[in-house]
Amino acid sequence: MMMMMMMQRLRRSEEFIRFGFTSLINLRPNKNSVSRSLSGFVNHYDTKGKLFESKNGNHYNTELHHRCLGKNLGMLQQYKCFGSSSASQIERNPLFSSLDSKDVSYFKEILGDKNVVEDEERLETANTDWMQKYKGSSKLMLLPKNTEEVSQILQYCDSRRLAVVPQGGNTGLVGGSVPVFDEVIINVGLMNKVLAFDEVSGVLVCEAGCILENLATFLDTKGFIMPLDLGAKGSCHIGGNVSTNAGGLRLIRYGSLHGTVLGLEAVTANGNVLDMLGTLRKDNTGYDLKHLFIGSEGSLGIVTKVSILTQPKLSSVNLAFIACKDYLSCQKILVEAKRNLGEILSAFEFLDSNSMDLVLNHLDGVRNPVSSTENFYILIETTGSDETNDREKLEAFLLKSLEKGLVSDGVIAQDINQASSFWRIREGITEALQKAGAVYKYDLSLPVEEIYNIVNDLRGRLGDLANVMGYGHLGDGNLHLNISAANYNDKLLGLIEPYVYEWTSKHRGSISAEHGLGVMKANEIFYSKSPETVAIMASIKKLLDPKGILNPYKVLPHSLISH
């Protein structure tokens, strides 16, 4: 639909806009949604991770190049993980019951046989995260059809102290949506109905299992868009988006889910259904509890329904690719773009020359759209309601930036192929990194003025040992810091970690901008949060889930919640 609209617009397009050295046109490509990760990058994992044993007995995944948490010791043998840099081990909480045949019978009674999944192949899929980094050993997946069934399941599991893992589209990147050991999987995929849509207010109410792309398709027929857009939209569920506070591509424009989610229904560990499903923009009656469930990764309750403020679909989209010589100029352009394009700005992404070189060297058919080789490149996308005005605004802005010397060169895409080729550079970095060898990946939020300092510092620290690249959602202060090396080795890792976490912590950054903590970074929370706040988080966890059955071993440090 989007593509069709773009093509129609393209056919209508008559004039070519000239800016910088070349002339191009318009518009964002239709994204291959499934192949893009939550952070907006293309990921192609054709094979499962091949393991080899390292010197110190840890496992490595040759595709993903991460250190493994798991060791084959006692209860730990069930826990397989190939993606974390954390060296800590997790033990199965011995207080949790183990599933028995009576449990299965009970679940079949309330859900019906076919929604109680014991089939090994389906469980294999449900036990494994989509990057093949984490693997649990659950023997049971439950598929509730409505809130009442979720409530009955949880009430039973709580009384039996059976641990559960809530699962949506299972597209998370930190092992939050798969079991660590034998937790019962509660997948809400059958709860996929749109319940209401109000064309006046733009408020959509739907069940948690709705796939994001399906919601987008539904809204498209009404002339609206979701306030978030993710690479994983073809699989991810809105309930999962809410539970992980997913960021994505539209955050710079429409803000986080804490602002756009108007209401929720959630079921707590004891089966209590919390109706917080308001559809109002303004409601100051008591504590706004829904925020506890946004981003708590299913550890406080299972989100069953969502009310969200959608946005009118606007007709005009433009994309510019510009080059500039230093990071200070990037910052200044961001400030100017916010001021001059403010109301139509919809993306502001950057990459450094190391990233550009990597893409040019490793991906076929990619070329630098600007003539000059510079230290930094920026993509600026605008979305608005008036084609002529918006285009003029973008052009005027770019010309002004050129005159000020902030921009050394730049182009505006003149057709969908050009737009696609611009995005290909930005989104191809991850693919190029994988082709280049071993890669250490970090997803950091930092004050914008500090973002490139960590890249430079790390470059100085690592010298010839590795190629350090910086790119990401500059408009949101979200850096994707990637370190590429010929081989994966402990000396290099020792130089990177905990240095990167400590650096981030020292500058009041976040060690997880948009992916959450899951099982991967649960023990690293103190790099971004104070002990006092983490203690309160643990108290709230205990208040809402006293037996700790909801998504155990995730989000909070294991020492705080495993008793």
Add this chain to the structure above:
Amino acid sequence: MMMMMMMQRLRRSEEFIRFGFTSLINLRPNKNSVSRSLSGFVNHYDTKGKLFESKNGNHYNTELHHRCLGKNLGMLQQYKCFGSSSASQIERNPLFSSLDSKDVSYFKEILGDKNVVEDEERLETANTDWMQKYKGSSKLMLLPKNTEEVSQILQYCDSRRLAVVPQGGNTGLVGGSVPVFDEVIINVGLMNKVLAFDEVSGVLVCEAGCILENLATFLDTKGFIMPLDLGAKGSCHIGGNVSTNAGGLRLIRYGSLHGTVLGLEAVTANGNVLDMLGTLRKDNTGYDLKHLFIGSEGSLGIVTKVSILTQPKLSSVNLAFIACKDYLSCQKILVEAKRNLGEILSAFEFLDSNSMDLVLNHLDGVRNPVSSTENFYILIETTGSDETNDREKLEAFLLKSLEKGLVSDGVIAQDINQASSFWRIREGITEALQKAGAVYKYDLSLPVEEIYNIVNDLRGRLGDLANVMGYGHLGDGNLHLNISAANYNDKLLGLIEPYVYEWTSKHRGSISAEHGLGVMKANEIFYSKSPETVAIMASIKKLLDPKGILNPYKVLPHSLISH
């Protein structure tokens, strides 16, 4: 400053835009900030409430026409309230200690003599809310200069079980910021420093006692604006704004504080300092606890520092005043405005003909800007970065709406006086209501399609007994429902309440869109929130404030937190 800019723009303005029957120009007037209430209306209370005894022994305030909560019985005699429709009584919690001289000595030790206020006149002011509706009997106001002092005060009060009321600018409308009985007042007015401002990200970090208007003035020099604007901005503190989740005039554009506040520092009842003062747009590391403190009206902790995302100041502001014949057209225009003006829309207010007639009848020098007398009137404001484009966009939108028959007449303000006269109609309603006689005021959030149904239903229900008026922030779904009558009487009140609350509850509305619950509506929370969620709120209150010393008798039902 704003006025100067507007005048300069006015002098530059050469062309007059014609739309509908008349030709006018541009721009928002500089608001008399002190005289406007949080909901955006002008309030003039020149005298204190004069009391008279009603048949059933309750007190009434002749200016404010609300039933009084207080009766002169035992501990209740200290509690004076002239503004609530709730009939329930509040008793001083006997578990709280009473202040003694040792306490005062201790506070003088840590704060210094001059910041421990015992002066009767100053206490009189601090004990009384700005509408003169609520009055406490505190004997002590403390003025901490920094977080450490707030922490020491609370640690001491918690150990002594001395109740406290956190106070900012004391501009609230529901009695949340004054003592109910003898609570110690902790006013953060001396904590008024801007701590940091990042021109790249637009993130401002400041102390809680900063006055909103001072922050706006500071930002103006940097070319930024606060994401919220309130009538009370000349007095209210940013800490109070955050604690009450203040709405205001820019909510339709920039969203609620849950979206724009990036971080907080808060001190809990036991003196624990919670550092949640992040400056990042994206941070998914654990539960986002700051949301508990946004809108909890100081009952979970005292906010001491705030980090907030500010917005670039845009240069072009336009204001249209239009008439339409039915509410359905108003809804359709809202939908079209969101779509066609989406990115520049900054206000969408409506009033009905009863409201218009009232203003025309009771306020001097006000005239209807459009020639036709219609059932509804709408104000549409746009704010953008491009004067010509924005104006063209607004004109095109209005012409289209005229062609479609949604609008019967309309004008665009051509100068500041015209803009001011348009706003005067909308903002003069409260003043006109007071001149008209007794008035019952309700601040409701409702689904937009239901907003005018309650007005019609109530009109049918009350018949000739009263004049029912509907107006408010239509773009945010916020109705100000006002019932005007010659005299205040119980029969009328009995017809209105609990009917209005029940109607609102039935349609999943909120009985407090933007003012909070305070002491006025603490017991009415169940009209908008489920018992399960209120129970969790009470649990969280007990978790963070086990002795209940923080702003007691407010927000939550007294029965749940008074032990």
